[in-house]
Amino acid sequence: MAYFKSNKIDYHYVKPIIKFPCMDCEEEAVMHAMTTNWSCSSCGASGTISKLIATTSDTWKKSKIYNPHTEKNKIMKLFDDLQANSNSKKMQTLKSRVSHLIEYYESKMP
Ligand SMILES: [Zn+2]
Numbered sequence: 001m002a003y004f005k006s007n008k009i010d011y012h013y014v015k016p017i018i019k020f021p022c023m024d025c026e027e028e029a030v031m032h033a034m035t036t037n038w039s040c041s042s043c044g045a046s047g048t049i050s051k052l053i054a055t056t057s058d059t060w061k062k063s064k065i066y067n068p069h070t071e072k073n074k075i076m077k078l079f080d081d082l083q084a085n086s087n088s089k090k091m092q093t094l095k096s097r098v099s100h101l102i103e104y105y106e107s108k109m110p
Contacts, residue, residue, distance in 0.1 A: 001013060001018060001033060003049060003052065003053065004018065004020060007061060008061065009021070009052075009060075009061055010063065010064045010065050010067075011065070012065060012067045012068075012069070013033070015033070016032055016033040016034055017030050017031070017032065017033065018030070018031040018032075018033055018038075019031075019065055020038075020065060021060065021063040021064065021065050022040035022042060022043060022045055023045065023051070023052060023055045023057065023060045024040065024043050024045040025040060025042050025043040025045070026059075026060065026063040027040060027041075027042035027043065028040075028042070028065045028066065029041075029042075029045070031049075035048075036048045036049035038052075072102055075098070076095070076099065079091065079094070079095035079098070080095075083095065
């Protein structure tokens with residue numbers, strides 16, 4: 001994980017899995033934090049941390065993956081901004097319903 005941090009590569013860590021952009025197709029690849037074995041279900045690429053270290057592609061290093069945690073925070077911030085500019089109670093209701101829905105799915109996650 002220190003590698004991702006120090007090289008500013010986008011990643012999302014949910015113990016013991018690190019998600020990061022695949023070096024070949026830039027889709028989401030998964031790595032086991034202990035073994036550093038990783039694979040990409042989109043293009044079939046795989047390897048260990050040493051393969052990532054050997055890659056110097058700047059395009060890859062700048063690519064991003066979808067981070068549901070960051071996305072949720074951004075959505076909630078948007079609701080707050082909209083609420084501040086509206087007198088509609090519906091906005092507040094919408095925010096709490098979306099929030100409830102997300103929490104429902106989060107509780108179903110392994
Ligand atoms: Zn791939």
